[in-house]
């Protein structure tokens with residue numbers, strides 16, 4: 001949740017500061033893995049997006065592998081995975097289409113859906129762990 005929130009904050013900054021096209025290539029910026037400072041903010045948005053994607057997919061895999069996992073967690077983490085993959089693909093399209101307004105608006109909309117699913121997954125996980133602690137007392 002913290003990584004995703006930071007990513008949305010960075011995205012808002014990229015948009016408001018007009019930095020959306022500072023890094024015109026995809027998936028890496030010019031100069032590869034360690035781009036120079038001109039691309040830093042947009043490159044950070046991509047790096048944190050890749051980290052978010054890894055964490056969301058890992059949560060979904062863990063929820064399906066865990067026999068005791070609740071169906072609600074499986075559902076919300078799977079939806080989060082669908083949204084994160086859509087969002088990363090859309091991020092590339094936003095750049096390819098030179099920040100087309102509709103695509104940027106959809107990018108924000110799916111970001112909010114993704115945030116909701118990660119929030120629900122977190123709330124369900126805390127509620128379930130609280131119930132299992134109480135049942136042991």
Ligand code: HEM
Nearest residue numbers: 008011012014015020049052084087088091092104108111
């Ligand atoms: C989980 C993945 C991602 C999330 C949650 C996310 C979220 C956001 C958010 C909330 C914004 C601000 C939108 C606005 O204020 O209208 C934004 C902007 C932006 N994102 Fe992402 N993003 C993700 C991945 C990516 C990726 C992989 C790219 C592609 C390289 C990308 C490219 C952009 C660009 C270029 C903008 C600025 C658009 C503009 O200048 O108006 N995003 N992102």
